[in-house]
Amino acid sequence: MTPEKHETFGRIGIWSGALHTSRVDADGKKAIAEAVAEIEALGYGTLWLGGSPTPEDAAAIVDATRTVTVATGILSIWDHTAEEVATRVAAIGSGARDRFVLGLGVSHDALAPQYAKPYSAMVAYLDALDAADPSVGPRHRVLAALGPKMLKLASDRALGAHPYLVSAAHTAEARQALGPDALLAPELSVVLDTDLDRARDTARGMLAMYLRLPNYTSNLLRLGFTEGDFDGGGSARLLDALFALGDTERVKARTREYTDAGADHVALQVVTADEGRTGLPLAEYRELAEAFGDDL
Template identity: 25%
Template sequence: MRWGLTVPLTGVPIRDHRPLITELASLGYTDLWSAEVAGADAFTPLVLASEWDEQLRLGTAVVPVHTRGPAALAMSAAALADLAPGRFVLGIGASSETIVTGWNGIAYDPPLARTRDVLRFLRTAFAGEKVDGEFDSFTIKRFKLEKAPEIPPAIMLAALRPQMLRLAAREADGAITNWLSASDVRQVRAELGDDKELAARIFVCVTEDTEMARNIGRYLIATYLTVPGYAAFHDWLGRGEQMKEMRDAWAAVPVSLIDELVVHGSAADCRARIDAYVANGLDTPIIAALPTGTDLLETARALAPVR
């Protein structure tokens, strides 16, 4: 069983993660995954982690396929693959129009085509071959990595709905998903198939103050699940009616929805809830520890798996 943690922890400077990262493997963690939204980029925390630990698998969940050119993305990934040979997973995804266009001023190409084309470009580049030609969403002229990674990184796709899950099943090494309940895993797994790795970021709030946990979850859900991609994901999962009132009035997030999508309670309760995701077909839980006013370094230690 794999057991992952999201870094950096909210509010903890990247340099202050070293004591925790050096002990994660001994606690039972197998993976360390970064994110990329509006804080740290996806690569820097993992570069540091590669120097602080030699056991953990390192992954990006995820790098947007629009905000870096294909060559720049390949170079960053190849450098990290060189620092952590055989232990790096490159997670890529379409992100959202808000991040790509609103924040970066870049046109939001059709997400499925762009993700597929970047995936195919990366496979060729990591093999040390020259990439020269037209893809559906871009054209590359005579690019070749100066030093292709000796062990090419696995590539996983951020996937929320059937088309992207099927692309991951056909051409990637697995899929990474987000904002789902333990029972939702079965539906996602059925679309991906049994042969590919399925990872999911799970939002975890270690507190027995239920109202605090729900308030934190309410804010996050209203922020994320009104984004078109996530809204469509939950329509597919069958929550359209449950979320209708929330979409009409952002603050009206049903308590039942919060309790399904945000794991909260004591550390033992949270571990048991995460185990339920695994029992339903998840290979790699990626814990995203939410701040509750307590020390998140200690929270990460408390959420270590019970072996």
Template identity: 30%
Template sequence: MTQNWGMTIPFYDRSLANSKDLIAELPGLGYTDAWSAEVNGADGFTPLALAAQWAPGLRLGSAIVPVSTRGPGLLAMSAATLADLAPERFVLGIGASSPAIVEGWNAGTFGKPYARTRDTLRFLKKALAGEKVSEAYETFEVKGFRLERAPKVPPKIVLAALRPRMLRLAAAEADGAITNWLSPQDVRKVRAEIGPGTELIARLFVCVDEDTDRVRQIARRMLAGYLTVPVYAAFHDWLGRGEVLRPMHEAWAAGDRQGAVKAIPDEVVDALIVHGDAATCRARIREYVAAGLDTPVLAPIPSGDVPIDQAVRELAPEG
């Protein structure tokens, strides 16, 4: 598989409206991909729609759009729109997300996340191929949906997958798997579940900063917020970090947020966050690739004296 080198858009330090110039630079810097996210900032589709015009050479992907915050038909319509704007360059990344996002923020139901993801994948494959879909799935029923204008070439669909069951679903029925918050060594374990022929995509959080103490302070806060989410806690249990992260989980469960942050060991921070000068960071990213990662999607974190636009340029594969 041709080596990809992706960037997360929009950037942490600026709005989407102020991202045009830097996004337009990405192809010339050697980036092949731009991937959005959808948590509580920009939605997962609008940045890609704009990037399709601002940087027409990039492959565009969502990493990820939750399957339970939109209806199946709306997901299909949004994906078809992007596939029309970026023919054969759009990749739809979907996933279960988390109870906080689905239920707490979007008044949805986070029930049977594996089944809902599987059912949505199966529906989307039919709908994006232009079929009329009338089917009762395990987690929802669709009656007579057909896209008004199906894409000439259906987009690839990749799944957010953190543990064996979802990883195997991604390998068996989707076009790839997306993961994050893992080390190069963890990539090998994930790759073993999906085999050699399935694209593996991962968002890598990168801090171009040589002040290790400062990076660890910033990174611990990020890690505490993520690794206490049940799906990520289970992921790191599977990866073998259950015991080393136990003090963090105990402090968090007791309501001691500061204690939870402090309880994350340095070695966990250094395993999961790429940091150092730009050359060190690029070398670390290549360790992920050597371990079996097809598409690193960089997410530069603001820190120290290196602004995001400089980090984006220095982290380019040709840098």
């Protein structure tokens, strides 16, 4: 990792789909603000807002923190115009704006009725961000890229790529496609449970939805998995490739597999059977922070 990448993103981040302040009441907003302040204090380098956040969600997390990088992981280009996003980013305070990164993705046909020609649509969206006043240029955005064309675009028109639901083998291929200088920040889902059968059941509960989305299954097929690996919520082989299952030492070992394959930063998504009212498993974040120590 170059010094610039390390300073901006850190080695390890937290990815969560529960950071949507626009979807909760005042008590929920307060709980999220307190949670992200603690996550920041634990030493994680980046907070990734998953689950198609809005620009307002991102701005609220920036406002609730002081030093951590805040990134959307990802904002769907079909849900918000480039001009709307640029205006909202410009409204973030000038000092805080430097630690905000706009993660963009084309989402999925099943989730976006207007989905069409995703690569061309992303190119047009980036053009519009460049043309906005003020612009949101390449140094302030990453792309949710899986295949070669989108990875090349991430290298040419953004800081790099934030692939979701990928193996360490995909990370190695993505590094080759991106080249040595672009950011590569994959997501890695984590189940902290030493009962492997139970951990796999928890992982299947999370994975089942994604196995209905062709963008993900097509990528997994390209990596050598088969349709049979998708049955029943995912084969053991598939789960072991996509998740870190076990104790904190196992999570650290799996994270090293991704960094050894070329990742600059790994965004950990902690998956639990019962995530609580806010969906933010703070006990697990604390446990992982203690285990990683200075490696955060």
